[in-house]
């Protein structure tokens with residue numbers, strides 16, 4: 589029987605040495621381009637959280653695509669977490685370390701109603717720094733993390749260790 593993990597595996601493309609030498613980029617545009625596969629993945633995520641979340645957060649930029657589709661499927665709203673300087677309103681921001689250098693992401697101060705339950709979505713969980721920073725922003729903005737869901741988890745980078753106590757789910761682990 590074909591599983592959702594099999595489907596995801598068959599629709600990811602490896603791009604070696606992107607964006608820097610030595611990195612194998614896991615490109616999910618083939619999954620996005622396949623309507624039935626995209627629908628299956630979106631419904632799989634939505635089913636897991638139906639009734640348990642109030643808002644879906646998407647992390648710039650590939651997380652936006654999934655988050656909007658899942659939010660639509662669940663009939664709830666979507667909040668973007670963006671790279672610094674992109675959101676027009678008043679923001680909360682946080683910096684975190686990357687392999688080389690740092691990154692900064694932001695969310696609108698008034699993005700959530702206090703106590704709302706939030707699902708955080710991204711395409712890939714790698715070192716976990718981005719997801720951990722996103723969760724921190726959501727909580728500083730007054731909402732609760734109900735779960736973190738990704739299409740692919742690169743387990744050798746131990747991203748879950750940066751998300752202690754969080755409910756983390758990946759459709760495919762490598």
Ligand code: AMP
Pocket residue numbers: 611612613614615647648650710711712713714715716717718719747
């Ligand atoms: P992280 O190291 O978990 O903070 O990942 C940083 C961001 O880069 C996340 O939004 C991931 O989606 C993305 N990312 C990291 N490594 C990869 C990879 N090998 N392929 C595709 N996206 C990646």
